[in-house]
Structure formats: C-alpha cells, structure tokens
Amino acid sequence: MNAIVDIVGREVIDSRGNSPVECDVLVVGGGINGAGIARDLAGRGMSVVLCEQDDLAAHTSSSSSKLIHGGLRYLEHYEFNLVRKALIEREVLLRSAPHIMRPLQFVMPHDKGQRPAWLLRAGLFLYDHLARRELLPGSFGIKLREHAAGVPLKKEFAKAFVYSDGWVDDARLVVLNAVGAADKGARILTRTVCEWATRHSHCWVATLRGSDGRETMVKARSLVNAAGPWATRFLKEVVQQPSKKSVRLIKGSHIVVPKLFEHLYAYIFQHPDGRIVFAIPYEENYTLIGTTDVEHDGSPGSVQISREEIEYLCTLCARYFEKSISPVDVVWSYSGVRPLLEDAAANAAAVTRDYQLELDTAGAPLLSVFGGKITTYRKLAEEAAGKLAEVLGNSHGHWTENACLPGGDVHGPQPSNRSVLEFEAFTRYMMTTYPWMPPAVLRRYVRSYGTRTPMLLAGCHSLAGLGDEIAEGLYAAEVEYWMQHEWASTAADMLWRRSKLGLHLPRGTEQVLDAWIADRTRPVARHAMDATSGEAVF
Structure with missing residues (x-):
C-alpha cells in the first residue's frame, strides 16, 4: 500500500510525498448513473471526482434499446410504481435535452393468438393515465390495412394500437451528464481505475491509476459505488465492504439491419415466449432490432451477441414483417450486460428494472447503486445526491428537474x-x-x-x-x-x-x-x- 495515514485519517501522503486530491465525493463508474450522480452533486456545490476504468458509457449505458420509456411490459409484473416514475421522467428528460431525444410513436400489432384486444386497450389506458402528459399523445387504435405502419407487416395483422414514448442517444446522454458535471467543477477521469479504497472515520483514501500507469491519490469525504455490473465486485475486492444486495447480470443484444420500412413509427412485438422486441428507425438508413434477455455468467467487460440471439431476433421479425431478414443482413450488432437488482424472478425478462440505493454510514459514507434503467437515471441521481447531501451537511436541495443538459437550452435555461x-x-x-x-x-x-x-x-x-x-x-x-x-x-x-x-x-x-x-x-x-x-x- 502506497499511502501513509494518521490515526484519524486527517493527513495522507503517497509514496512520492505528494498530497492527495481532496474532494467531497469520489464517484466510481462513468455510466449513466455515475455521470448523473456526479452532475447532481456538483450542482449542489460539492466537489466531485469521477473515475471510469474505460471510456464514458463504454459498456451498459451505450448498449440500451435507445428508449426513454415507461416500460409498458412492466405492467404485467405489477410494477406500477416503477412505471409511473418512468412515465413522469420521460417528459422531464425530453424537455432537458431535445437535441439528443425525441418523441417516438410505437405500433403494437394485435396478434390474435396472444392477448385479447380489450386487455391491450386496458393496459394502454393505464399507461396513458398513470402520469400526467403534456408532450406525448395518448394511445389509439388503427387499422393496419389503411395505415402506413401496416405496409411492411404481414397481411394477417389487421389491427394495431399506437402509443407514445421517447428515443434517446444513450451514449451522448452519459457524455452530456459528464459535461454538465464538469461545467460545475467536477473532475472527470476516464480510463482511470480505482485500484483500492480504504475507509476511515471521516474520509476515504483511494488510489486511482490511469492507463498511462500514473497514480493519483484521492481523499474523499464519501464514496459512491456506481460501477454497474462491477458493483458487487467493487465492494468485495476494492473497498472490502460487505453488502446484503447483489446484482443479476442479464445480457441484452441488438442487431442493426438495412431499414425495413420507410415511415418513422417504431414497432413493439411480442414473441410467443413472452419476451418483447422493438424494431426502431435508426440512423436514417437502418432498423434497430432488440433486445434479448439472457443470463450472463462471464465477465461484464467482454460480452458479445451469440448466433442464437441473432437467429432469435431474425425469427421474431419474420413472424411480423413481409420482408424476412437473416444473419447475413446484420450490418452491426452490440451487446451489454444490465446489472439488474437481484430478485426471485426465474425468468430474466421478469427481473425488476427498478433500483435500490444502499447508504452505509459505519465510517465515512459509502453509497452503492444497484439496478436501474436509463429512463429513471435522473431520479436515481437525485435520490442518491439527496442522501449524501444530508450526511455531508449540504442543504442546497434538488435542482436537475428544472435544468437543461448541455446544449438543450434551445429556448432559454429552463426546460420547456x-x-x-x-x-x-x-x-x-x-x-x-x-x-x-x-x-x-x-x-x-x-x-x-x-x-x-x-x-x-x-x-x-x-x-x-x-x-x-x-x-x-x-x-x-x-x-x-x-x-x-x-x-x-x-x-x-x-x-x-x-x-x-x-x-x-x-x-x-x-x-x-x-x-x-x-x-x-x-x-x-x-x-x-x-x-x-x-x-x-x-
């Protein structure tokens, strides 16, 4: 260990005799949760250092379905609080960053072999009314043979329902949160690993190592574990702190193919196995198709789509589209590991997308993030920052709901x-x-x-x-x-x-x-x- 600490942790020097960087909060993890927390804390006037072992959004946070959505399918699992929270956040986020987000309408073809139409209408009615809407229109039914969305579909599908959610450039969302944090004084260190962190009564002392081998010591009043798929490993191996919570690693994969339709609607399809797959207009010339939900037992940093997943997505599309696709049509694919909060669900698709925050104050504060989804990241960050602010004596209060992300202030500083x-x-x-x-x-x-x-x-x-x-x-x-x-x-x-x-x-x-x-x-x-x-x- 390359540090000398006095008995109460007040003075720290590294092996070269340099004093450490001091801050209120060290955030470990440069995905959407870590970047969002860093921005919120910095905006409350706290000094923040964020370190990320790779690039910002290098893993899970750039591997989503690119949607800001309430999670229509979560209603099936009675997660009404999560859906309502996400539905509220859709419009908060759309207003904060209209350059990297936009409203998107989804077409849900009615498959006679699955749920009855009345049940779908009931679910969509609930989806429309769980939270107030100002930007997004409510759902309605269409006759596919009389609508542009019906053109690329097989003729056996005569009826569909249309509802609204949002699209987001997920990787840029992470970057803009980091930019917003830096604008308010945070230090963002990419390609920098937190090798170890030692807890004292009033501070954490951490060693960070950059990709060039350079070592930096940080003395922080508190530590945030936003390591995503690495969260439990970070607790066990780096800070050596026990936790009763754990994450369940679920791989989600997507494929990109030459565009399958000309209009700007997206589709939501349900496979007979109960899993949901989206087909989304993407980058003008392509269609994005995904996702899968597969248990992942390997390293979170080395995940790739399998041939079985590609064939699964192609087969599902062939069930609905007139134009079939095969693995040779795939021009790009990506996979990410979602660190979902462990629960008793046997089916990977049924694992909750909600989050929990664990604040440990047995010494200098340690806040760990478990689970979550990109739509609720801002609310997660607000709650996390609020917990830390209370124990660190910061009384600034929450602020991000009424602030634009960098570049989003098209009509002034207030979201509109x-x-x-x-x-x-x-x-x-x-x-x-x-x-x-x-x-x-x-x-x-x-x-x-x-x-x-x-x-x-x-x-x-x-x-x-x-x-x-x-x-x-x-x-x-x-x-x-x-x-x-x-x-x-x-x-x-x-x-x-x-x-x-x-x-x-x-x-x-x-x-x-x-x-x-x-x-x-x-x-x-x-x-x-x-x-x-x-x-x-x-």
Whole structure:
C-alpha cells in the first residue's frame, strides 16, 4: 500500500510525498448513473471526482434499446410504481435535452393468438393515465390495412394500437451528464481505475491509476459505488465492504439491419415466449432490432451477441414483417450486460428494472447503486445526491428537474415544451446561421450538440475552417472538440459513442482516425486535457 495515514485519517501522503486530491465525493463508474450522480452533486456545490476504468458509457449505458420509456411490459409484473416514475421522467428528460431525444410513436400489432384486444386497450389506458402528459399523445387504435405502419407487416395483422414514448442517444446522454458535471467543477477521469479504497472515520483514501500507469491519490469525504455490473465486485475486492444486495447480470443484444420500412413509427412485438422486441428507425438508413434477455455468467467487460440471439431476433421479425431478414443482413450488432437488482424472478425478462440505493454510514459514507434503467437515471441521481447531501451537511436541495443538459437550452435555461415541439425550427435557424455548412453534417451537429454547436464551429467561416476531412463528413474540428470537451481519445470512442459514424463510413476508417489522433497527440500527455473540460491535470 502506497499511502501513509494518521490515526484519524486527517493527513495522507503517497509514496512520492505528494498530497492527495481532496474532494467531497469520489464517484466510481462513468455510466449513466455515475455521470448523473456526479452532475447532481456538483450542482449542489460539492466537489466531485469521477473515475471510469474505460471510456464514458463504454459498456451498459451505450448498449440500451435507445428508449426513454415507461416500460409498458412492466405492467404485467405489477410494477406500477416503477412505471409511473418512468412515465413522469420521460417528459422531464425530453424537455432537458431535445437535441439528443425525441418523441417516438410505437405500433403494437394485435396478434390474435396472444392477448385479447380489450386487455391491450386496458393496459394502454393505464399507461396513458398513470402520469400526467403534456408532450406525448395518448394511445389509439388503427387499422393496419389503411395505415402506413401496416405496409411492411404481414397481411394477417389487421389491427394495431399506437402509443407514445421517447428515443434517446444513450451514449451522448452519459457524455452530456459528464459535461454538465464538469461545467460545475467536477473532475472527470476516464480510463482511470480505482485500484483500492480504504475507509476511515471521516474520509476515504483511494488510489486511482490511469492507463498511462500514473497514480493519483484521492481523499474523499464519501464514496459512491456506481460501477454497474462491477458493483458487487467493487465492494468485495476494492473497498472490502460487505453488502446484503447483489446484482443479476442479464445480457441484452441488438442487431442493426438495412431499414425495413420507410415511415418513422417504431414497432413493439411480442414473441410467443413472452419476451418483447422493438424494431426502431435508426440512423436514417437502418432498423434497430432488440433486445434479448439472457443470463450472463462471464465477465461484464467482454460480452458479445451469440448466433442464437441473432437467429432469435431474425425469427421474431419474420413472424411480423413481409420482408424476412437473416444473419447475413446484420450490418452491426452490440451487446451489454444490465446489472439488474437481484430478485426471485426465474425468468430474466421478469427481473425488476427498478433500483435500490444502499447508504452505509459505519465510517465515512459509502453509497452503492444497484439496478436501474436509463429512463429513471435522473431520479436515481437525485435520490442518491439527496442522501449524501444530508450526511455531508449540504442543504442546497434538488435542482436537475428544472435544468437543461448541455446544449438543450434551445429556448432559454429552463426546460420547456417549446424546445421539444419546435426543435426543427431551431435546426432551420442554424442552417441560416451557417449556410456554408453541408446540410447533412450541420443537422448531425445540431442533433448532437444543440446550442453548443457554435462552440464547435467557433472561428470557422468556411468549410476549410473545419480542418482536415478525415473521413466523409468527419472534420478535424469535431474530433478536436470530442478530445477537448468530451474525453474521447480513440476512434472507437468517437465513431461508436460520441457519434454513430461507424455505421456510415467505410471499413478502415477507425484505423485512419486512430492514426490521425496519434499524430496529433503524440507530444501531449493524455492527462493534460483542456481546463474547460473540467478534468484535473495531475
């Protein structure tokens, strides 16, 4: 152990004689829960350090179905409180980040061999009325043979129901929470592992190690375990603290195929085995299909879709769509391990998506996060921050419900319905502001960065001002923005999490971009990020 601590933990020095970084809260985990908690705490005036062993949203939080939804199917398991909480959060989130989220209508074909139509109507009525709606319309029935949504479906499906939820760029949601945290003073350390943390009566002393081998010591008044699939392992191996709770690892996989329909509706299908699968318009030219629910016993960091999962998703689509798909049609797939709160459910699909927070105050506070879903991340973060604020003597109070995420302040600093309903008007305004920009590229910028697009384009008055065109539609200015303000350091970070350009660019682009990055960053120490990013220089 490379630390010397006095008997009450007041003074700590590392083996090189350096004093540690001191903060109120050390957050371990850079997924949606960790980033959301860091933002909330920083906004309450607390000093925060967040460390993530890989890239932000590198695992579970970039592997979702990309939906902000109440969870219609959870009504079957009588999880009314969870559904209501999620339904309320849909519109809170849509208003806070209209650039990376949007309303989406879902078509549910009625399969005569499954639930009766009256039961579906009853479930949708409950879904419509469990929480107040301002942005999203209520459900209604349609005749598929008279509706655009019926065109790609098999003719045996004559009736369907339409209801509303939301779509989200999940990886960018994590990044924007981290950016929001940094804007309020938090230090975000990616590719930095928390190797060990020792508890004292008034503080935690932790050793963090970056990918370059550099060691940083942190002395924190409290510790947040937001390690997701690694949460129980972190407790056991790093902080050596017992917990009565555990997580159940459920693998969810998705496939992406050339688009199966032209309209902008999504579909929700139910397989005879009871599992739900979505087919969602994706990245203009594709359809996203998923998810699966499979028990996972391996490492959370090395998870891939199986051939059986691919065939399962293709078979289910063949049940509904006129145009069949096969594994050879899959242009991309991804898998993630969901750390669901362990319960008594035998079926993986029935495991609760709710969360629990465990606050241990037998010494310096330790808060652990178990379970959760992306739709309720803000509420989870608010509750977690509230618990810590109470024990740390912070009286600021909650604030994120009435605050926009970075780039979401289209109609001022307060979230508004106008920002959602009139986002296309904002896009047209940006088109007139930057008439020299290729429209497709600028539209992507606006959908990614919102009102921060001018920050990316600062000083640029022509296409040449964007610098090298590293690949089609990918300019140096955007890559530098990702590196300077969003902690991206590799092509994979940029092409698959900060954007989805990896779907659109030719093979080999990742290697070209990595070479370009290496050429630009060789003289620069990776920890010496721009001060505006909020990352510490150690």
